[in-house]
Structures are given as C-alpha cells and as structure tokens.
Amino acid sequence: MKAHVWVMPKRTVLDPQGQTIQHTLAGLGYAEVKDVRQGKFFVLDLGGWTREEAQGQLERISKDVLTNPVIEEYRFEIID
C-alpha cells in the first residue's frame, strides 16, 4: 500500500519560491504562466496497516510531521 501526500502553502501565505519561478518563466518568454505555487509531494510505502488504520495514521503523520500547520495545508490519498 502507498500513500501520496501533498503539502502546499496556504492560499493566504506568500510563496516566494513559486513567485521566483513565475518571474523566471516570464523572463524566459512564458508570460502565459500567470501564477506558480510550489509545494511538497511525498510518496510513502506502507506495510502492516489496514486501509482504515492507514487513513487515521496518515491524517496524524500529515498533520504532525509533514505539515507546518501555521503556513501549510495538506491532503493525502491512499493507493491500492
């Protein structure tokens, strides 16, 4: 079983990495890219949990370890 976790800066938070990329792209001629947001993506290999257990544990792992809840938000999907 695998899990995919996305961690993104909250909409209300500035994203300087994303802005830098957007400016770089504009400078390279990609003016059609109006906005860039950069986040993190995790692939976790899981063993020994039922799908229901994984759901609960992933909620805790995402919230407590992978995300800074002051400035970031997360979502996850369990695969298989």
Add this chain to the structure above:
Amino acid sequence: MKAHVWVMPKRTVLDPQGQTIQHTLAGLGYAEVKDVRQGKFFVLDLGGWTREEAQGQLERISKDVLTNPVIEEYRFEIID
C-alpha cells in the same frame, strides 16, 4: 487552465530528505512507514494557450526550469 507538475528524485538517486522523514517516523512509532520519497509539486495558472500549446510548453517548462534532469524526473497534468 491549470497545470500540476510533480518533480521527484529519480529512483536511482538517494533521497536524504525522504530518508530523514522515514527515520523520524520510525522513531515516533510509525514503523509501518517503510519508505518515504520527497519531491516537489507545482500548481501553475495558465492563460492564453490552447490545450495543445500548453502540452508542448509544459513539457519544456518542466524539463528546462522545474527539473534537474541529472537527478530528478517529472510528470505533469493539464486541468480543465
């Protein structure tokens, strides 16, 4: 129109950030998390391209700007 781009360390490349998270999780009692890979996730807002143009431009942006092809690989999806 939006695009989602995933950039991940190649399978053959060590991922020290992912390993650190896996070790941290093991120390917190999450031994069921066997492996962690960390990558980047980008959300791009696009304006002024057809879907076909976006497909070609995203290929170039992903390859030339968002990815270090020596150690990373990418995939993208166009939304809408």
